[in-house]
Amino acid sequence: MPINNFGYRRLFRFAGYREAEMAAIHFVRKLEVFAPLAPDGEQALHDLALKRPRSCPAHADLISEGEDPKTVYLVLEGWACRYKMLEDGRRQILSLFLPGDLCDPYVYILKRMDHSIAALTPLKVALITPREFEELTDAQPRVVRALWWESLVTGAIQREWLVSAGQRSSLEALAHLLCETYFRLQLVGLEKDGQCPFPLTQSDMADALGVTQPHVSRTLQELHDTGLVLLKRRQLTVYDVDGLRRLASFNPDYLHHR
Amino acid sequence: MPINNFGYRRLFRFAGYREAEMAAIHFVRKLEVFAPLAPDGEQALHDLALKRPRSCPAHADLISEGEDPKTVYLVLEGWACRYKMLEDGRRQILSLFLPGDLCDPYVYILKRMDHSIAALTPLKVALITPREFEELTDAQPRVVRALWWESLVTGAIQREWLVSAGQRSSLEALAHLLCETYFRLQLVGLEKDGQCPFPLTQSDMADALGVTQPHVSRTLQELHDTGLVLLKRRQLTVYDVDGLRRLASFNPDYLHHR
DNA sequence: CGCTATATTGACTTTGCTCAACCCAGGTGG
């Protein structure tokens, strides 16, 4: 059984429902942005999000490449990522999961994970079983459409990362990553006054962009020196959104936020 | 309305059903690899694949970024690709569509395409309307699962391309592209004696990998000089599959071919 | 046969990598 670079994986039950409830609300609201749901559909989603809460320490795998995916995760609090490693230790971060994000509603169709999912920060997730999932979607056909939308947006983000890796310079690519994350966090209400959390280390960013960590350090400085952003203490401040968008050639259409 | 780099887009009806029929069979067989279908499900899929055949010249867009996706395409013959362009003309090819491939069964949920789809060679496709699609999936629940599988595999390929762009050297990445395509073509019976069609130009490969065309030229030579492959006249010959796999660190698990 | 698209090659430049030293902040235990 493949194991992640930290060699352990753990999920714990947890109690404090306060933040979880917040995130469940964000999740439902995000889906509503796309497809207005019936009140009972809304309630059903909300309940599902709170049914089986688990927490997980930073750097642990939620699930590792090669394992059989048995449940779906809904991120309630904290950040996670998909990643894939080559034998020699090179790691590519494939995507980020932010609060309110659902990890592939239908993966359980496959026998083995072709990538891993890890917590980037201490994490709280809801576990959802395929069974519960199918009960929900049978009862609430409009939810299916909303989930398809989530899924299509996830695919679009994945493609945009490839555009960054393939075509954008490291400066443009980093600007794009910050911009995209900023917009996604706005959607779930985690941005305020041009600021948002941004808990990735420079090594994480390096592995997401396909560059080296020292280079991220220099590139971040450049973004700061040109007055666009400040990234300090895991907190991102965007001074000039338009400048950042222009530099990154960021066009939010692919996020399909209506 | 955005227009592609060739400035035109056209779809024509066509008659000669011979090859189309072949490809429809491949498509059905590919889905069967994953989920055995009921005989009438098989027939329904097959009919759908032949109902509204269209042809399209090389380099034309099937659909362009910004347009409203109204139908689904099934590739019957020839190759197509997804791509995305930046304002300054940089182009990233995001994925390839080979014969028997279906372009996102559920895109029509979205209002606007966030990328374009173009023919790389003269192309024959089947048009399928959302309506027809839903009728089929309502009548044949097992087909839904097979389509989900197709969709999950497509996502996995997309992620693997990001691994290539982010972590692999250009030599490894090119080897990986050739290897992946070779395997995918095998699945639909288009490989024979270590040979398969490979109609991409060096510029296409460059835009898929995120490198320059002269660099592809040199890299292809290197792959040839080390006795791994020969690419000549749009035909790929693989001399040493294992060597190619090793070089590319290609692990076919992500294709989920059972 | 000649036109256009594609591929090859070379000289030079640039971007980002490597490796190693150093710095800083926050957390822990004495």
Add this chain to the structure above:
DNA sequence: CCACCTGGGTTGAGCAAAGTCAATATAGCG
């Protein structure tokens, strides 16, 4: 409360991979 430790982050010098640009060659196609 302070000393230390550790996990990030910064910096510098030299290097390698891939880009740029342009000239030339080749191959299909009409």
